[in-house]
Amino acid sequence: MINTQTEYNFLSQQAKSTPPSLIRAILKAMQDDEIISFAGGMPNPISFPEKELSVSMQNVVKKFGSKVFQYSITAGLLELREYIADRYNRKFNLGINAENIIITTGSQQALDLLAKVLIDKNDNILIEKPGYLGAIQAFSQYQPTFHPITLENDGMNINELNNLLSNRKIKFGYVVPNFQNPTGISYSKEKRDKLYDIIKKNNFLLIEDDPYGELRFEGEPLPYIAAGDTQNSVLLGSFSKTITPGMRLGYMITKNDDIRIAVNTAKEAADLHTNIFAQYVIWDYLINNDFDAHIQKIKNLYKIQSTAMIEAIKEFFPQNIKYTIPQGGMFLWVTLPEGLSSMKLFDIAIKNKVAFVPGDPFYVAEKNVNALRLNYTNASPETIKTGIKRLGEILKNYTLM
Ligand SMILES: Cc1ncc(COP(=O)(O)O)c(C=O)c1O
Numbered sequence: 001m002i003n004t005q006t007e008y009n010f011l012s013q014q015a016k017s018t019p020p021s022l023i024r025a026i027l028k029a030m031q032d033d034e035i036i037s038f039a040g041g042m043p044n045p046i047s048f049p050e051k052e053l054s055v056s057m058q059n060v061v062k063k064f065g066s067k068v069f070q071y072s073i074t075a076g077l078l079e080l081r082e083y084i085a086d087r088y089n090r091k092f093n094l095g096i097n098a099e100n101i102i103i104t105t106g107s108q109q110a111l112d113l114l115a116k117v118l119i120d121k122n123d124n125i126l127i128e129k130p131g132y133l134g135a136i137q138a139f140s141q142y143q144p145t146f147h148p149i150t151l152e153n154d155g156m157n158i159n160e161l162n163n164l165l166s167n168r169k170i171k172f173g174y175v176v177p178n179f180q181n182p183t184g185i186s187y188s189k190e191k192r193d194k195l196y197d198i199i200k201k202n203n204f205l206l207i208e209d210d211p212y213g214e215l216r217f218e219g220e221p222l223p224y225i226a227a228g229d230t231q232n233s234v235l236l237g238s239f240s241k242t243i244t245p246g247m248r249l250g251y252m253i254t255k256n257d258d259i260r261i262a263v264n265t266a267k268e269a270a271d272l273h274t275n276i277f278a279q280y281v282i283w284d285y286l287i288n289n290d291f292d293a294h295i296q297k298i299k300n301l302y303k304i305q306s307t308a309m310i311e312a313i314k315e316f317f318p319q320n321i322k323y324t325i326p327q328g329g330m331f332l333w334v335t336l337p338e339g340l341s342s343m344k345l346f347d348i349a350i351k352n353k354v355a356f357v358p359g360d361p362f363y364v365a366e367k368n369v370n371a372l373r374l375n376y377t378n379a380s381p382e383t384i385k386t387g388i389k390r391l392g393e394i395l396k397n398y399t400l401m
Contacts, residue, residue, distance in 0.1 A: 018140045026346070026357060036387035038374040039355040041181065041330065043241050044305075047298045049285065053244070056284040064280060072276040074268045076103025076251070080283040084237070084251055091221070094228030094235075100253055102263055105274045107211055107238040107250030110263070111138040113270065114207060114234065114252070117262040118172055119144045126164070126173035126204075128156060130333075130362035130371070132181045135174055135209065144171070146364045151183060153324065155191030158198075165202050172205035177225055179212040179329025182362045182373035186327060192225045199225075199232050205259075211238040211250075214295050216328035217303035231256045239282055241330070242295055247278040301377075302330065308381035309374065309388060316392025330377045336395070341368035345398055354390040 026039055060068050075081065081098035088094045104110040111134065119125065119142035127136065129148030139146070147164055150157040156175070164170070175195075177187045187195070199206050206226045213221070226233035238250040254260050267273070285291075306326060313323055313334075322335040334356075336342060342358040349355060359371035376384060 014141045014143065017143050018137055026355070032353070035350065035353045035355050036379065036383055036390065037355040038309075038376065038379070038384075038387060039357050040375055040378060042375075042378055043245060043330070044298070044301060044377045046301055047242060047294075048244050048246075049289065049294055052285055052289050053281060056281045056288065059284050059288070060277070060280040063284075068277045068280045070276070072273050072279075074102070074264050074273050076101070076274055077276065077279040077283060080279050080286075081251075083283060083286055084253075088228075088237075088253065092224060092227065094224075094253070096228055096253055096255065100255055100260065102252045102260060102267065103274045103279060104250045104252055104267065105271060106240060106245070106248040107209060107236040107252075108134055108138070109248075109267070109270070109274075110236050110250055110252040111135050111207075111209070112141075113263045113266045114259075115139045115142050116266050117259065118205070123171040124168050125171055126161070127364070128175060128180065129364075130182055130359060130369075131174070131364075132176055132209065133361045136362075136364060139174070148364055151180070151185060153185055155185070155187035156195065158191065158194050161195075161198060165198065170202065170204040172207055173199070174207045174209065175225065176209050176212075178210055178222075179215065179326050179331070181212070181329070182331055182357070182359070183333035184324045184326030184329055184331045185333070186222070187225065189222055192222060195225050196229075200230065203232065205232050205234065205256075207234045207236065209236045211236070211241050212329035213237075214242050215299055215302060215330070217299040217306070218327035227253065228255065234259060242291075242298065243282060243285065247275065247282060249274065249278055249282050299328070302328070304381060305376040305379070305384060306332070308384045309376040312385045312388035313392075316389045318392070318396050321395060330375055332374050332376065334372050334374060336370040336372075336398075338370060340370045340398065342370060342372040343368050345372070345394065348394055348398060349391060352390055352394055354387050354394070356391070 078098055081101040084101055085096045085098050088096060115138045121143045123144045124147055125144045126147050126149055128151045149160050179186055208224055208227055227235040235253040310325060320337050324333045326332050343360055346358045357373040359369035360367060363369055
């Protein structure tokens with residue numbers, strides 16, 4: 001057993017202030033093939049273009065030889081950064097170039113590096129309530145004071161935000177503007193505009209984390225809140241949900257040179273550079289294939305799966321259960337009647353062979369919250385229907401308790 005007495009406790013305050021991932025514990029608790037799981041957060045394997053990636057692997061070895069196996073520069077492969085800049089300029093008119101981009105080891109690393117270069121202990125930072133657990137984990141290491149702002153169906157509650165800003169200096173805010181993890185909600189154009197004004201007026205930094213933006217299967221794409229338009233903006237992106245999470249390729253875009261240079265230095269200290277072979281392979285894949293057609297295939301599938309889940313919820317869940325209707329991405333969010341605990345529901349659900357992620361890890365302070373996350377990207381429509389029916393039956397008994 002590990003001795004946690006002070007004299008044997010070698011961990012830093014930072015390490016002690018980082019919560020372990022409950023999700024990993026949950027995934028471990030359900031290693032049972034009969035369980036229908038809506039708990040994971042994995043992309044469907046349809047999004048891995050295996051044949052094309054295998055061709056690209058051979059291409060880059062043939063074309064570039066030892067370069068793909070050698071150490072490389074910290075900011076990342078220039079050609080890949082140019083491709084990303086060009087794509088964002090075409091789609092969102094950001095006016096960026098390769099200089100504004102650092103390739104990171106997944107966007108998760110960008111969160112960790114940003115936390116490292118931005119947060120002094122007790123700095124005030126804004127997050128969404130509920131918020132992305134991986135960001136809460138990354139930020140917690142540097143012991144900020146979290147200020148979670150309630151997330152509504154169209155984005156952060158603006159009154160709550162203004163109240164907070166009236167008596168506090170905020171270092172940065174962190175938002176997932178499209179198909180948020182865990183709720184699946186997206187910010188409306190009005191809320192985006194309001195937030196932009198608030199950032200400018202109060203002069204704090206906004207980190208927009210957008211790994212799911214390409215996966216819109218309903219409605220029109222919306223402009224980013226602050227990306228490209230201001231020194232107070234950092235935008236994160238990723239190839240994890242559109243090509244492969246296993247190669248761990250993400251990126252940070254910012255016009256703020258101080259932040260970019262500090263992140264570059266922190267990255268040098270962390271891992272020198274992101275896997276250069278993976279960068280060459282993804283770049284070769286992008287320039288030799290129809291990336292948009294590939295994304296369309298993923299979106300078509302996710303739309304079928306999310307529709308199957310929503311239809312089943314309508315059919316099998318009690319009327320007093322609320323849920324979000326995502327326009328893209330991988331998750332939806334279910335809210336139980338006030339006072340019910342999704343943690344307790346989880347234990348009953350596992351016994352009945354269906355799983356989800358209870359809401360607790362997506363909050364900084366609350367315990368036994370009455371909400372939960374469902375993922376729909378890894379089950380067939382038939383399995384989704386069976387699983388939601390099981391959950392509906394449990395909910396009927398549970399909400400009567
Ligand atoms: C909102 C959000 N940000 C970042 C990440 C990390 O993604 P990556 O694989 O690019 O590190 C995830 C992964 O699930 C996510 O949901």
